[in-house]
Amino acid sequence: MSDTLLLPRVTAGASAPRPRWDGMGFRPDVQGLRAIAVGLVLASHAGLPHTAGGYVGVDVFFVLSGFLITSLLVKEVFDTGRISIAGFYARRARRILPAASAVTVATAAGAWLFFPVTRLDAVLQDALAVIAYYVNYRFVAEQSEYLNADQMPSPFQQFWSLAVEEQFYVVWPLLLLALLLCVRRSPRRLVAAGIVFSAAIVAATLALSVLVTAQSQATAYYAAHTRAWELAAGAFLALILPQLKRLPQALAWLLGIGGLAAILASGLLYTETTPFPGYAALAPVLGTMAVIAAGSPPGRNPVSGLLGTGPFQFFGKISYSLYLWHWPVLVLAPLALDVEPTLRLNLVLLVATVGIAQLSYAWIEEPARNWKPLKTSSTAGIAAGLACALLSAALVLTLVHVFPKAERDGAGGAIAPVAASDLTAALQAGLETDTVPADIAPPLADIADDMPVVYPDGCHLEYEQTDLPDGCVYGDPDADTLVVLAGDSHAAQWFPALEALAEREGWKLLDRTKSSCTSALVHVGSTRTDGEYTECWEWKQHVADEIDELKPDLVVYGSTDNYGIIGADDPAQAWADGWTATLDRTTAAAAHTAVLTDTPWATGEAAPDCLALHQDDASRCLDENPYALNHLEFREAGRAAQEATDAQVIDTEPWFCIDDRCPLIVDGIAVYRDKHHISTPYSLYLTDVLGAALPDLS
Structure with missing residues (x-):
């Protein structure tokens, strides 16, 4: 049988027969590629050495999805002359939604049982985003938000790729249908037009992926518009399948070996620091395309033969369920067992997940896909998919509204500032605190939203902003005494105390803070791209x-010491020189200048999360996840430079620690809101302590 389009012989008086498309049938090599893809992802998530780049397994899945879906759609056009959008969505609903809904429900219930209340609301919102298939863009927003950078991972994290595929599935059949109408329902013309169209999508969205990766890697990683080229690459292969079937055997061998090598090499050589997707995604994508092409002609090649063996077929068969179940098991099981995750534990959990995935495949995937009432009716298939989504959403909303996990009363009334003379005793008592107070301030369930008012007011600037915002004046706007707070988020954390002082003393307080932007006149690297944080340099000049x-009468600087210096042979010296330049200029303009040293950082888990998990054993968090001074080389270099100027340097360590031990709860107040920012109530608690340390403005 020819591998090209077959045009049946036309007999006299007969209507023109429909062109024929052989399609691809079952491809063991494609099934085996699924096993490679899921294996890379699992190895990476388990923490196996040298597999940090296992995230490229998702790229393999994307290419396979584009290839398989387009193959089915094109065959449908050749067989029936049309594309049934309802039929397509019904097949996708039967294939995807039952298992995905089961995982969503089980994960939401597991999170409600075992996740700390500090993250539970966000996780259940992730679940709703999963059900609505926009969770990838929710993760874009979360990962781009500086204050979310150190949070616990969501047990729904793996669903981002499924959301990308679903967004592709919504658009791609409609585009093919539009093309089919444009070519007057000619299947052969549809293939020709589809080849050009898919190639254009690959080119355009690959360029977009490269551009966005350089600007915001989180966006490029999760977004559909920067991943579409990978699915379109698979679609392109499906459209040229007849030509692929005529590849010479020798070329098929080379493509198979080279393609598999490219996939595995990227999985083994890429790391968390690899700019991805962008150009780096070309290796796994082109590698997958090469392996698919190698398996298309008749005959066997070494790679197709390997992928067709039993183990690859088994794991390829259950790859969808395995991908869905493995991540919530890895995230939730250590919380349920109250143990720290380790490589050994993760491997044991993955073995257990294989069993769960096999059951999921046998009892959920296959029955839903093959149940006759759903297969014979597109309406029934779509209705079943909607029912799965609605039932899942109903359960999640029930957990949120009917069975709230934590009360949110917190400490009533205003925070009473501690006197400087009483602080040491309060810190010592904090070190001896064994349980989390029921009325801790802020409530642990709300601590993720505990931010100084300059954040919601738009006065604390985010990454892309560089212009001085209007307003941002607090205290007494008409006062003659002007105080400026300047620096990064470690300056903004002191705003509550400074605002209280400004209101009490009659100061005019101006906020000039920006995320990850130190006031030291030094070029720093961006936390979003590999280059310089140019917006920071422009901002601090303003x-x-x-x-x-x-x-002003007083400028108060605050800054973390955690920065990557750009273009310096001696970063610590450059850090010191940057502070010298800033303070020499400021002390010449301001009557007084003060610099607050950095506050302690977590050496392990964030205090709120740990306290939420161990409310009856708070001392465990103090022992296992202590806070301490960090980035000491920069801290010492910067402080030496600061003390050499006319600025007043205020050492804040005694306000947090005694004998190198830093309590997490002081006088019923949670000291930290995350791994390295103090809470608003604790900032207010230190109002009088800060006021006594600042220069006298009377």
């Missing part, structure tokens, strides 16, 4: 110019 113009 702030310095404003201070020169306003000549």
Whole structure:
């Protein structure tokens, strides 16, 4: 049988027969590629050495999805002359939604049982986003948000790729249908037009992926518009399948070996620091395309033969369920067992997940896909998919609203500031705290939203913003005494105390803070791209110019010491020089200048999460996840430079630690809101302590 399009012989008086498309049938090599893809992902998530790049398994899945879906759609056009959108969505609903809904429900219930209340609301919102298939863009927003960077991973994290595929499935059949109408329902013309169209999508969205990866890697990683080229690459292969079937055997051998090598090499050589997807995604994508092409002609090649063996077929068969179940098992099981995750534990859990996936395949995937009432009616298939989604959403909403996990009363009334003379005793008592107070401030369930008012007011700037915001004046706007707070988020954490002082003392307080942007005049790297954080440099020039113009009575600087310096042979010296330049300029313009040293950082889990998990054993968090001074080389270099200027350097360590031990709860207050920011109530608690340390403005 020919591998090209077959045009049946036309007999006299007969209507023109429909062109024929052989399609691809069952491909053991494609099934085996699924096993490679899921194996890479599982190895990476388990923490196996040298497999950090296992995330490329998702790229393999994307190419396979584009190839398989387009193959089925094109065959349908050749067989029937049309594309049934309802039929397509019904098949996708039967294939995807039952298992996905089961995992969603089980994960939501597991999170409700075992996740800390500090993250539970966000996780259940992730579940709703999963059900609505926009969770990838929710993760874009979360990963782009600086204050979310150190949070526990969501047990729904794996669903982002499924959301990308579903978004592709919504659009791609409609585009093919539009093309079919444009070519007057000619299947052969549809293939020709589809080849050009898919190639254009690959080119355009690959370029977009490269551009966005350089600007915001989180967006490029999770977004559909930067991943579409990978699915379109698979679609392109499906459209040229007849040509692939005529590949010479020698070329098929080379493509198979080279393609598999490219997939495995990227999985083994890429790391968390690899700019991805962008150009780096070409290796796994082209590798997958090469392996698919190699398996298309008749005959066997070494790679297709390997992928067709039993183990690859078994894991390929259950790959969908295995991918869905493995991540919530890895995230939730250590919480349920109250143990730290380790490589050994993760491997044991993955073995257990294989059994769960096999059961899921046998009892959920296959029955839903093959149940006759759903197969024979598109309406029934779509209705079943909607029912799965609605039932899942109903359960999640029930957990949120009917069975809330934690009360949110917290400490009533205002925070009473501690006197400087009483702070040491309060810290010592904090070290001896064994249980989390029922009225802890802020409530642990709400601590993720505990941010100084300058954040919701838009006065604390995010990454892309560089212009000085209007307003941002607090305290007494008409006062003659002007105080400026400047720096990064470690300056903004002191805003509550400074605002309380400004209101009490009659100061005019101006906020000039920006995320991850130190006031030291030094070029720093971006936390979003591999290059310089140019928006920070531009911003602090504006702030310095404003201070020169306003000549404030006091400028208060705060900054973390955790920065990557750009273009410096000696980063610590560059850090010191940057502070010298900033403070020399500021002290010439302002009557007084003060610098607050950095606050402690977590050496392990964030305090709120740990306290939420161990409310009756808070001392465990103090012992296992202590906070301490960090980035000491920069801290010492910066402090030496600061003390050499006319600025007043205020050492904040005694406000947090005694004998190198830093309590997590002081006087019923949670000291930290995450791994390295203090809570708003604790900032207010230190109002008088800060006021006594600042220069006298009377």
